[in-house]
Amino acid sequence: MVPGAAHAANPSDPENTIYLDLKDGRVVIKLRPDLAPEHVERIKKLTREGFYNGVKFHRVIEGFMAQTGDPTGTGMGGSKYPDVKAEFTKEPFERGTLGMARSQSPNSANSQFFICFEDSSFLNGQYTVFGEVVDGMEFVDKIKKGASGSGTVTNPDVIVKMQVASDAK
Known part of the structure; x- marks a missing residue:
């Protein structure tokens, strides 16, 4: 699931990276x-607003996942926007998968959200x-x-810092 850095340096779809x-x-x-269009739009919107910059990984469980995205750092906070309806699929949660917390x-x-x-x-x-993480999982492991x-x-x-690749400076 984690290809080489050459792929990462030039994402094939910068709007969805x-x-x-x-x-x-x-x-x-x-x-x-393709799996969760509403969730992807929410993540991109918040990312573009700078919402995630400086936000803590408030819940990190060895061998399971690292969770972030709460500006209060307590696990109880969220954005000013309404909640997003579930977009459950058969896509498995594997190493490097990103899922929405709820x-x-x-x-x-x-x-x-969390990273497995x-x-x-x-x-x-x-x-x-x-x-899904396509490069840099070794950095996630160090959280x-x-x-x-x-x-x-x-x-x-x-x-x-978190940014959409098409906006990266």
Whole structure:
């Protein structure tokens, strides 16, 4: 799933590619509007507004996933926009898959998302898949992990900068 950097340096679809800059390097994400068009549009809108810049990875569970996208850093916050309805598919949650976080309600995704460290098939069909890491997964692996069980992180890592590739400077 993670091809070489040559592919990442020149994305085939810059409008549906995200650059996620972390403390250790750049992660290149291929968005999947074919699976979740509404979620992809929300992510791009918030990215273009600078919403994610400086946001913490507030919940990071070793061997599972890193979650971010809450401006309050508590896991309870979101954007000013209405929640997005679920766009569940048969696409599996594998290493490098990006999914939208939500509450117990399937139609409560807003701005929070997570990146899977490992295959997480127990999430299949229950959360919206909207993208996949195509380069830089080694930098995702270096995100500071949280406490056992809860995944709550003390002094968490942040998104240094997030941008749509077609807008990158």
